Amino acid sequence: MSSLTMRPCGDFRTSYKQDNTIYETKTIRNVAIIAIALLCCAPFLVDAYFLTLFIQISYLGIAALGLNILVGYTGQISLGHGAFFGFGAFASAWLNMSFGIPVLLCIPIAGFLTMLVGMLFGLPASRIKGLYLAIATLAAQFILEDFFARAQWFTGGSAGSSADPVSIFGFVFNTDRSFFYIALFALVFMYIWGCNLMRSREGRAFIAVRDHYLSAEIMGIKLNKYRLLSFGVSSFYAGIGGALYAHYLGYVSAEGFTLFMSIQFLAMIIIGGLGSIKGTLMGVVFMVFLPEVLESGVGLMKMTDWGNIPMVVDGLAYIKEMAIGLVIILFLIFEPEGMAHRWAQIKNYWKFYPFSY
Amino acid sequence: MNFELLIQLIINGLIVGLLYGVVGMCFVLVYKSTQIVNFAQGEFLLVGAWVCWSVLIYLELPFIVGFLLTMAFMAAFGILIQMIVLRPMIGEPIISVIMVTIGLSIFFQALMKWIFGVSAQSYPRVFDAQSIQIFGLNIESAYLMSTVIALIIMVAFYLFFKHSKYGLAMRATAFNQQIAQSLGISVKQVFAMSWGIAATVSATAGIVIGMVNGVSSSLSMMGIKVFPAVILGGLDSIVGAIVGGLTIGVLENLAEFFDSQYLHVGNMYDIAPFYVLLIILWFKPYGLFGTKDIERI
Secondary structure (H helix, E strand, O other), X not given: OOOOOOOOOOOOOOOHHHHHOOOOOHHHHHHHXXXXXXXXHHHHXXXXXXXXXXXXXXXXXXXXXXXXXXXXXXXXXXXXXXXXXXXXXHHHHHHHHHHOOOHHHHHHHHHHHHHHHXXXXXXXXXXXXXXXXXXXXXXXXXXXXXXXXXXXXXXXHHHOEEOOOEEEOOEEEXXXXXXXXXXXXXXXXXXXXXXXXXXXXXXXXXXXXXXXXXXXXXXXXXXXXXXXXXXHHHHHHHHHHHHHHHHHHOEEOOOOOXXXXXXXXXXXXXXXXXXXXXXXXXXXXXXXXXXXXXXXXXXXXXXXXXXXXXXXXXXXXXXXXXXXHHHHHHHHHHOOOHHHHHHHHHHHHHHXXXXXX | OOHHHHHHHHHHHHHHHHHHHHHHXXXXXXXXXXXXXXXXXXXXXXXXXXXXXXXHHHOOOOHHHHHHHHHHHHHHHHHHHHHHHHHHHOOOOHHHHHHHHHHHHHHHHHXXXXXXXXXXXXXXXXXXXXXXXXXXXXXXXXXXXXXXHHHXXXXXXXXXXXXXXXXXXXXXXXXXXXXXHHOOOOHHHHHHHHHHHXXXXXXXXXXXXXXXXXXXXXXXXXXXXXXXXXXXXXXXXHHHHHHHHHHHXXXXXXXXXXXXXXXOOOOHHHHHHHHHHHHHHHHOOOOOXXXXXXXXX
């Protein structure tokens, strides 16, 4: 059945390999390839504004996928993801500036450094869980933030530190248009890697730990090892995302990586769908577009007579924050499984149409 | 070594620690009776302080009337939050519940900034004397009042839980929700009540701090700084919250003292409690007085 181009109505898998495949049918794979090919043409077709949004989606998306592996797949909670993202950004800039390591190498090394830091803070995670862990990672967030403000040699203190743009064989990716390809490559690479990780022994162990950790332990899965590993993988993703951010902007300052950022990452994966790789990307797109939509909405209101309320126009920054809080609450109450779940429901509706029961 | 400064700082630490203890108690109350970790605790302080401030400034009521009005408002506020937002979350996984309270916290923090602005506002003068000399130490009258209020709240908590019907119902619910329900206790009411009490009492702490330092959005940091205190005492122990609060209050002042005298690294006041928090979680994850989570298969 795997040779079919359409997805069958029902479960006809006969081998483990079929069950484990990333692309269920050839059509899906072809569509994915075509979509990426089309995206490659995007820099010549769309506005620079959308390119910056896409680049934003890609580096945030990579970090958010890391968080989803930790929260959605392993069932641990982290409130310090924003700080790990920041650590990746600073680490990459520091390696680049202090040691002159080429940027392309800096990014993975920064990822590994962040992984080490994440595992250090994740160490208590092997002993505690649930809300205790949430609070431990909260402490990690504040300690790292304090470290950023303090470690002059690492972050450049309050002045911030600068980072070179990515360059390969002398070609410098310093415009939105050229960096788009770096971002796209990193996004696709990290997402395919994430998919594959979840198909491996480690990925299944993560899910087992999430679903019922006692049963998992009885079956011979070392809880400590996999919880720590999950922390490592998650911080690695955060580090890569942060490093891309640093080399895209060319400048990192310590103010941005607050608790609010960590919460935004959590909001992305909750809106998208915990434990869903596709959902992660949906959530990130949603969260990147939400403030933009609000901004243009207020912009439109400003032009009309009745809508030009100074309180609304001046308070836009607060309205954006409130919207994020509100969206988190509404999604958790009305669609706790996120957009990925809703998407699956819509797809099923059409698949079984008109016999949708 | 500057002894006078040291003693002054320790006294300050004890006074602030009492307030941490009060906020921590509310936190533990909500956690014990509803199993919800309330990340929006700091926003209760913030909302309460702003409401009281606006009642005093715009309606020009005497302090005690404004204070009581605020208390009534906060009780309704807490109960409404529980009914609208947290009731649908019963039975959801812990991450969802935590995230809902985080969402609430972001929402109200932004709302308060939007309505009242970001700059700190000071309360109208309530006491004639700004500070009182006790044994040669300067103690602000608002702080003295806060100590008295904190002690009153603590005693009231004790009496309420030990000797009232509702307190008994809450303790029963905290012990086991199913059994409590089968005995005819309305668990819904208990949940609503605990949120109402937590909001009211936190708001008191918020008003007291607002009277000393002025009201601003940084008040909500109190809700986060209460975590080290609560974890130190054990998440489900009310006595632990008080002990933890006092310890953290003294500790952050001591850290500040040693930092200013010897280390000169700066920012120790804010960050030291979190190092302590990590150390506690490493060695004694269930705190000093918390019940250990024993799992049987």
